[in-house]
Amino acid sequence: MAKVTIDGHTIEVPDGTTILNAARMIGGDIVPPAMCYYSPLKGSGGKCRTCLVEVSKGSEKDPRPMPKLVASCSTPVMDGMEVKNTTSPRTLEARKGVVEFLLINHPLDCPVCDQAGECHLQDLAFDHGAAKTRYEFDRRTFEKIDIGPYIKLHMTRCILCYRCVYTADQITGIRMHGVMKRGDAAEISTYIEQAIDNDFSGNVIDVCPVGALTDRTFRFKSRVWYTKPLDAHRECDKCCGKAVLWNVGDEIYRVTARKDQYGEVSEFICNTCRFEKKSMSDWTVEGPRKIDRHSVISANKYFEPIPEHTPLLNKA
Numbered sequence: 001m002a003k004v005t006i007d008g009h010t011i012e013v014p015d016g017t018t019i020l021n022a023a024r025m026i027g028g029d030i031v032p033p034a035m036c037y038y039s040p041l042k043g044s045g046g047k048c049r050t051c052l053v054e055v056s057k058g059s060e061k062d063p064r065p066m067p068k069l070v071a072s073c074s075t076p077v078m079d080g081m082e083v084k085n086t087t088s089p090r091t092l093e094a095r096k097g098v099v100e101f102l103l104i105n106h107p108l109d110c111p112v113c114d115q116a117g118e119c120h121l122q123d124l125a126f127d128h129g130a131a132k133t134r135y136e137f138d139r140r141t142f143e144k145i146d147i148g149p150y151i152k153l154h155m156t157r158c159i160l161c162y163r164c165v166y167t168a169d170q171i172t173g174i175r176m177h178g179v180m181k182r183g184d185a186a187e188i189s190t191y192i193e194q195a196i197d198n199d200f201s202g203n204v205i206d207v208c209p210v211g212a213l214t215d216r217t218f219r220f221k222s223r224v225w226y227t228k229p230l231d232a233h234r235e236c237d238k239c240c241g242k243a244v245l246w247n248v249g250d251e252i253y254r255v256t257a258r259k260d261q262y263g264e265v266s267e268f269i270c271n272t273c274r275f276e277k278k279s280m281s282d283w284t285v286e287g288p289r290k291i292d293r294h295s296v297i298s299a300n301k302y303f304e305p306i307p308e309h310t311p312l313l314n315k316a
């Protein structure tokens with residue numbers, strides 16, 4: 001076991017635990033944000049740098065501070081380590097810089113994006129973003145791509161976190177290479193279209209931290225905060241059959257897997273449950289879903305009366 005102190009909170013964790021997971025065990029505001037790390041996906045993390053923290057004491061044996069900020073999602077704790085996240089001005093400054101970089105190419109189209117209200121980048125920009133961009137050059141833009149009948153890719157919104165690539169690779173059981181080219185030219189490749197035929201391809205929508213991969217059966221139907229989430233299950237021979245229904249009245253607007261407060265899915269669901277079971281008679285409802293996540297979607301908006309005419313957006 002190793003003892004680690006994060007922003008003044010001390011916890012003992014098994015050897016090999018990362019700083020991020022140790023912080024999650026403590027919980028609360030001291031948990032660094034994570035845009036690319038995703039516990040169920042092997043190899044995820046280390047791409048986005050939003051989880052940077054300052055290690056002010058390396059360990060009991062070697063108390064020297066680490067000279068640079070480290071990615072908390074891929075740095076294991078050492079016994080006696082001391083970490084600063086929200087208490088480190090260097091970390092907060094660096095995080096601002098990371099958000100600025102992420103937003104260089106990401107369009108500010110939240111008003112027409114299905115992910116608005118549950119977008120991790122939106123939350124990150126709210127907490128750490130600058131009011132104005134300093135970027136003067138053209139943003140890179142892409143045509144939207146239909147990845148089969150159910151998924152739409154807005155490459156313009158993608159932050160290249162690789163989560164969908166790992167999902168296609170690990171969950172669908174077929175080897176996929178999703179990111180083509182490098183640097184400014186990098187993009188999610190059409191190879192991922194091969195995931196269309198797979199029963200679990202819809203999970204790339206759930207793991208995407210932004211609105212780059214959206215559900216074509218839900219697009220532009222409603223803002224998420226006008227829908228009511230319900231825990232429900234059904235007998236399914238392909239997956240666990242445990243999902244969240246996002247309803248307006250008795251109409252199921254979309255079906256997703258169940259996510260925790262970090263936006264992580266523990267049990268992935270199949271495409272049949274996600275896209276084809278949109279009738280209440282398909283499901284056994286367990287009750288209202290408690291949304292743990294810190295976001296507009298957990299601000300009690302779900303339980304306000306639904307406006308008579310839920311605003312529909314222009315199809316962009």
Ligand code: SF4
Nearest residue numbers: 158159161162164208
């Ligand atoms: S499409 Fe979404 S999940 Fe895939 S790399 Fe881009 S941001 Fe990440």
Ligand code: FES
Nearest residue numbers: 046048049051073
């Ligand atoms: S979450 Fe650690 S680098 Fe992205």
